[in-house]
Amino acid sequence: MTQILTVPTRPFEGQAPGTSGLRKKVKVFQQPNYAENFIQSVFDVAEREPGAILVIGGDGRFHNRTVIQQAIRMAAANGYGRVLVGQGGILSTPAASHVIRKNKASGGLVLSASHNPGGPEEDFGIKYNIANGGPAPEAVTRAIHARTQEIDRWLTVEAEDVDLDTPGETRIGELIVAVIDPVADYADLMEELFDFAAIRKAVAGGLTMRFDAMNAVTGPYAVEILENRLGFAKGTVVNGTPLEDFGGHHPDPNLIHAKDLYDLMMSENSPDIGAASDGDGDRNLIIGRGRFITPSDSLAMLAANMGGAPAYKGRLAGIARSMPTSAAADRVAEALGVPCFETPTGWKFFGNLLDAGKVTICGEESAGTGSDHVREKDGLWAVLLWLNVLAARGISVDQLAREHWARFGRNYYARHDYEGIDKAAADVLMAGLTDGLPALPGKSFGRLTVRVADSFSYTDPVDGSVSENQGIRILFEDGSRIVFRLSGTGTQGATLRVYLERYESAGGLLDEETGAMLAEQIAAADEIAGIRRHTGRTAPDVIT
Numbered sequence: 001m002t003q004i005l006t007v008p009t010r011p012f013e014g015q016a017p018g019t020s021g022l023r024k025k026v027k028v029f030q031q032p033n034y035a036e037n038f039i040q041s042v043f044d045v046a047e048r049e050p051g052a053i054l055v056i057g058g059d060g061r062f063h064n065r066t067v068i069q070q071a072i073r074m075a076a077a078n079g080y081g082r083v084l085v086g087q088g089g090i091l092s093t094p095a096a097s098h099v100i101r102k103n104k105a106s107g108g109l110v111l112s113a114s115h116n117p118g119g120p121e122e123d124f125g126i127k128y129n130i131a132n133g134g135p136a137p138e139a140v141t142r143a144i145h146a147r148t149q150e151i152d153r154w155l156t157v158e159a160e161d162v163d164l165d166t167p168g169e170t171r172i173g174e175l176i177v178a179v180i181d182p183v184a185d186y187a188d189l190m191e192e193l194f195d196f197a198a199i200r201k202a203v204a205g206g207l208t209m210r211f212d213a214m215n216a217v218t219g220p221y222a223v224e225i226l227e228n229r230l231g232f233a234k235g236t237v238v239n240g241t242p243l244e245d246f247g248g249h250h251p252d253p254n255l256i257h258a259k260d261l262y263d264l265m266m267s268e269n270s271p272d273i274g275a276a277s278d279g280d281g282d283r284n285l286i287i288g289r290g291r292f293i294t295p296s297d298s299l300a301m302l303a304a305n306m307g308g309a310p311a312y313k314g315r316l317a318g319i320a321r322s323m324p325t326s327a328a329a330d331r332v333a334e335a336l337g338v339p340c341f342e343t344p345t346g347w348k349f350f351g352n353l354l355d356a357g358k359v360t361i362c363g364e365e366s367a368g369t370g371s372d373h374v375r376e377k378d379g380l381w382a383v384l385l386w387l388n389v390l391a392a393r394g395i396s397v398d399q400l401a402r403e404h405w406a407r408f409g410r411n412y413y414a415r416h417d418y419e420g421i422d423k424a425a426a427d428v429l430m431a432g433l434t435d436g437l438p439a440l441p442g443k444s445f446g447r448l449t450v451r452v453a454d455s456f457s458y459t460d461p462v463d464g465s466v467s468e469n470q471g472i473r474i475l476f477e478d479g480s481r482i483v484f485r486l487s488g489t490g491t492q493g494a495t496l497r498v499y500l501e502r503y504e505s506a507g508g509l510l511d512e513e514t515g516a517m518l519a520e521q522i523a524a525a526d527e528i529a530g531i532r533r534h535t536g537r538t539a540p541d542v543i544t
């Protein structure tokens, strides 16, 4: 029997999980007791039987290995029976979700700050996922936070570091620690879902791609699946080695941080499809030759075509999207006669809908798409579904997009981010917007007249839980829309997100420049929120 050590501690301020777990600078996590307090709070509130299984994995960023060793010792002291940890401390977020589900684990610790940069001066994060493989719902994250505010001890054992690089089992007291292959189970799952033979045939027939792993977690997964199993040429996966600092880049697959890929895809010698994923492998970017697909459109286009993949044939129960995501998917749902759900931002809100079988595919404007195969969004899954659709239908990304808009119309869409603004100024801006809501309906901004203005509130149709203040919505009479919210994933100051959308029906202008199509909404957004006045900014830092 290994002796359990009780280490006295005191609460830290600010250990409230945000949109996606607890994210802070590495320096904050390096403080004695900081990570331990949070992990102990998770273990104190997590539902589990004695001897339960815990999955631990991360995106390989700086500080990953340190926290994994801490968490393993603490799991031993807290009565877990088995820890499954990815070799090298690696598990992409969707792979972790799959490992939790496949092994009937009680939950998992996903160590990542997603698309935020990594390194000693950058970000780290810890997220707890529950037994369904998905991010802990708000009731659980609230309980974790409450526990962090009163914690006075954490439990550990004295033990050597586990060798994370060698697959196999070791024992720490009663706990068995299994170092598992992080890729194999996930790659097998993908092979079950999709028609690999059809994709292989298309590859043999000349289909080309580039996948930018951004020196983040998806490198090994993409090499195994795209190059080894599907036969894409060696070198199809670029930046395929996970690095602790992601090579100094932001591992965020958008047009700013994956600019090289974008430039290639817009050039004459582009492959047929370009794709990228983020730090922990749950986001995706899809660009066809000469054609960028917005995440909102990607959700709609995949939903309309996913029946072409074996796992989804004749099986679309419903679609869910986060509120700020464009309504393109709603039109597909309507045409196919299936329900469409609108949830707050954050993948955790899809969990109940997926568990209840109400939806088959979900997506967010923040480059996340996924299905009921796991309970996280899944970057490579989205890429493979695109490949499956293209291979099954024998068309290009651009052709598919045009065909889609010609049938459903097009939701022109953009998100403007104002990053690193003063937190107090951001709060004043949002409070001003909230206070001004009742006076907005009927008011005009240029040619736009406000129809409805509200603060989005969500009642979960499965468990009835209510989440309020999930973003300010301004809906105009012409069907266009502006949404304002503050990001819940940053670690410095505040980020204001402004989501702009305008619908153009099937017979209308379907291939125009997005910025020009949204000019009126952009002007109205500044007028309504006073962005310049409150932030001093005259232009967004990032447009996606």
Ligand code: G6P
Pocket: 019, 020, 114, 322, 345, 346, 347, 348, 364, 366, 368, 486, 487, 488, 489, 490, 497
């Ligand atoms: C994470 C979550 C997503 C969410 C995104 C944006 O990636 O997993 O579900 O959409 O963050 O969050 P934010 O609060 O920064 O807009």
Ligand code: ZN
Pocket: 093, 113, 114, 115, 278, 279, 280, 281, 282, 283
């Ligand atoms: Zn991510």
